[in-house]
Amino acid sequence: MSARRIRASLGIQIALLLSLMLSACGTQTLAPVACSSITNPERCIEPRLLPFEARMRDGYALPFRRWGNTEQPGIIVLGLHGFNDYSQSFQPLGAHLAEHGITTYAFDQRGFGRTRARGRWHSCEQLTADLRTLIRLLRARYPQARLILIGESMGAAVALSADAEAPLDIDGLVLIAPAVWSRASMPWYQRAALALAANTVPGLRLTGEGIAITPSDNLPMLRAKGKDPLVIKATRVEALWGITNLMDQAVAWPDAQRHRDRQPPTLILYGKRDSIIPPRAFCRFIDAVPRDAPAIQLQLYADGWHMLTRDLQGARVITDIATWLRGPTALTGGGMIESSHEPLRELCERH
Template sequence: MIKSAVHLKSALLRYGLALALPFLAGCASPRLQHYVGTPTTPALYTDHLLAEDGYRLPLRAWSPVGRAQAVVLGLHGFNDYRRAFEEIGEYLAVRGIALYAYDQRGFGETAGAGDWFGVERLSRDAHLAARLIREHHPGVPLYLFGESMGGAVVLLTLAQYPDTPVDGAVLMAPAVWGRATMSWIQRGMLWLVAHTIPQVRLTGRDLNIRATDNDAAIKKLRADPWVIKDARVEVLWGLTDLMDQALTTPPPARLPVLILYGAQDQIIPKYPTCRWLAIRPEVAVHRLVIYPRGWHMLTRDLQGETVLADLAAWLRDPAATLPSGAELRDRMPGFCEPFEPF
């Protein structure tokens, strides 16, 4: 749930120099967490994935009756966890498509939840998960599906591990709000607080930013004990490192990719999204859908079933006509032009 990240970054401006200056005499910097476990053979279990370092990634699967027509591996957003794919998994399962979703390292029910384990580790986990699920479903198309932060992880996984055994990817509101698309005040305050009081926790609850127009979905997130409600500034620093890399990483030209974005998105702004889209290769297998009434959590919005129907159609056939009719076939005219930052 990258909404938290946007809230927290904006909240930094309200804390200002008065909060950080008293600590400037000290020496601090954002920390990267490392898990030291017993090396083991990676494995896929019914309720978790076991990484090669012994780290346990809680897992949930939604399976159709009979053999799956396609399989999806879902990567959730910032401060969220595997339950983010509950509605998607249920919808796809009755249409013959299986979905697996795990808690990414540092989120949900994982050890060290609330810590940041780094871009490379998140990508390595995704690569490993894809390999294990591919072994479990030989001969069935396998797709990566990343929401928000998960979309950034998908991009970097496919760039850093080109041998990841998948047949395509879905990027839903990918987190590409890197430093190059932030104001100098945002960049400066993030650096200052991250290097003086990196362990301070922020929530940004007083900011008027919405992730979805579905109040019931927001209420459900707030009541869920495994959804992280705040974050340390050093974790935001790590998340921004991830978004920096994602902003300059296009989807792989060799794979079909479905890109989904809501025109009402207040979490990943239009400007960084359009800047990222501008480096997208001109290949027919990449498809872009802009939902005029869509917010950040597209599948949890009030018009979420429209997005789900497009998703299911594409997973069955990446060349199929999408039922919503919201696909942009002429790149970005009318959406990203004029191309202005916030």
Template sequence: MSGIQFFRRISGRFFVCLATSGLVLMLSGILSACAPTVHSAGPPVGQISLEPDSFQTSDGTNLRLQKWGAVDHPSAVILGLHGMGDYANAFMELGEQLSASGDADAVIGSVGGIAVYAFDQRGFGRSPSRPFWAGTRSMVDDASDMLILLGDRYPGVPIYLLGNSMGGAVAIVVAATRPSLMDGVVLVAPAVWDRGMMSWYQTLPLSIMSHSLPWLPLTGRGLEIWPSDNIEMLRRLSRDPNMMSAVRVDMVAGIADLMDMARVRVSDITVPTLLLSGREDQVIPTAAIDAIDRDLRAQNLPSYSRCLYQAGYHMLLRDLNGSVVIRDIARWIAAQGTAENYSCTE
């Protein structure tokens, strides 16, 4: 279970636990003495590069890379940014469906073959800084550098940034600050539940814990939150050692900071945007998605669509209905630059 899922349900319970055990004053007393641990990117020491199975960042860190589809001669390229606790393989279903023959080719239509790239973001998956939070700036810079590399590798080919959950928050900041690097952004159940929409009993325990007990692992067990209706997929992920079954408190604080920034910067997006969410999402409140939908509609973007799936959960691309969502993404990409009117399947 991700840190976002944990935070939604545990904050109130944890505060009650601290209060009844008499630990609130003790933790508040050491609030200024301990700070959350952030393993941000170091200074630039070399050129960024795309290797066969890794992305070399400007500070020399190698982040594992996965790719699918028409990587030799694509008509469009997607860079995927995964969610919290996940890693690049989060886009396996997307990549495999877009690279399949037959029906997928017909769905993609005028776009032709789509290449999908994804890397393990710092602090997650197979990255060397796991399990520490890298900071918003480092994550935004890494995504931007990857977009630059993909633009160099595929000159003249449309490039789209796709962010899922936490990756959606990162994608919002990148799209708002570096629009020239992409032809559009796809936000899949983006993590935009900012502190302004939270109650005091949710934000106060996080503030105390992130400064006082940054090493405390949070598993979220027993919270009865279902991120997907695809049970077999969830069982498979539970056995995957590259998935994080627990996160540090300061990583949860980091995602809260990121969500705050994404909520503010969404109003600065100027590129074509596709927003996808599920009615059954138990991780990100519907009100949070509705809020950024209103902001995006007010932007008068060159192209904007929102797809709301009645049977959709948080892990839209891997839900039982995931193939429908993926086809809608392909259709939206195909519609860019044409006179075709785009509409969602649901």
């Protein structure tokens, strides 16, 4: 069988599996909301940042990990992890940044890591609302520091979705392998299968075993994740349905930038070996980014996979991020998103 036919066959198999996983549009059961300013405002509290967790207005706790000096840092990083992962994913980056005087707070997002109702989907709106609350809390604690938001994969999609709705109060944005595989970038057979599988089995747990896709070339790291009890291994259909909706919202971000006078410096990172967020989906997203936005820079990695900061070449990615944080200037091999960006053109012409 030719390589093209193998890829096509694999693509159809993955599409059919994902269609089952990403559907349940009518019968999904989201995690219950603990408080509402309309229905039960008496159950809401004032959000606060505690020593090891942040409390949201409904009392929900978001545990965090912190790296670096917390007295008077000049730069604060707020880290959002990827799907089924948790705050520990920021350890390599956070530890490196701490050596350069940058403090990193990485939070377990709702439904992930050590949070309550782990494995359940808590709605796109709740995830973006939590992000805005975390930004306010860190701003209040460190009023003189520059606040940089770094999102990896799903975390980047949360950042994009929130910022597309209304500008975030941040001084910079780093998007690591952003999850932008929206329905608009899925092939017709996958969209058809999504529609066919809708309204079914929201509580079904799927592992994805047997699908030949790997998120990284760092096999020891992947084996360690496989043994980590806080990394979700079997995913509920409702959560996969939810992240697809989140990605649909995230791809609205480029259009939102066209109507704004100011965009904080933004760095977008993507590995050309990424098989989790297909190049076609990424290229579709990048193609929509305004070409006259000097604050937005792109960095591609020829040997980068999906978990860029934890790949075998992760040290280079981490160094690039640290360099950019100290002064958002063009990195070696990167630059503005434009037609003359040769690595981007090469990537997108092949897909």
